[in-house]
Amino acid sequence: MSEVVASRYAEALFQIGNEKGTLEQLVEESHVLKSVFNENDQIVEFLEHPRVNKDKKSQFLDDVFQSFSDDVLKTLKLLASRHRVTLVPSIIDHFNQMVNDVKEIAEAKVYSVRELSESEKEQLEKSFAKRFNKQAIKLETVVDPSIIGGIKLQIGNTIYDGTISGKLKRIERNMTTAD
Helix, strand or coil, X not given: CHHHHHHHHHHXXXXXXXXXXXXXXXXXXXXXXXXXXXXXXXXXXXXXCCCCCHHHHHXXXXXXXXXXXXXXXXXXXXXXXXXXXXXXXXHHHHHHHHHHHHHCEEEEEEEECCCCCHHHHHHHHHHHHHHCCCCEEEEEEEECHHHCCCEEEEECCEEEECCHHHHHHHHHHHHHHHC
């Protein structure tokens, strides 16, 4: 249920940004906002606390997020007044997905044994953008020594596993099913 509510707020914010031509600004602000809410549990506790009145919450949001656009600030105040501040990270995820869909951009995670160089990232982005018929791919790199070697790429629910550990698991599975 909360995912449905989050997607509705995200859609409203997307429509506002699209009508006003401020989608890029809202995307930038959303990244900052998500990290603030993910890293500071006290903000959510304060904004959800029943003994803190609406005026104090509104003033707090004005003070803390004064550099943000009016649309984001109004959305935060609305969420605070409706006791739905816990949905902020989910709303931002839905919002960013909508923006990426419009721009034909996909987000992906790439797992490797070591940090990838910029040229390696660019090469992966180009090849997978073609494969998925997207304008671009945004890669998030994750260093995972357990994969032994190679890379694993996850785009949405699709996983491309070119790791040594993945190949070893497939060989093991084939050997056990052959018996």
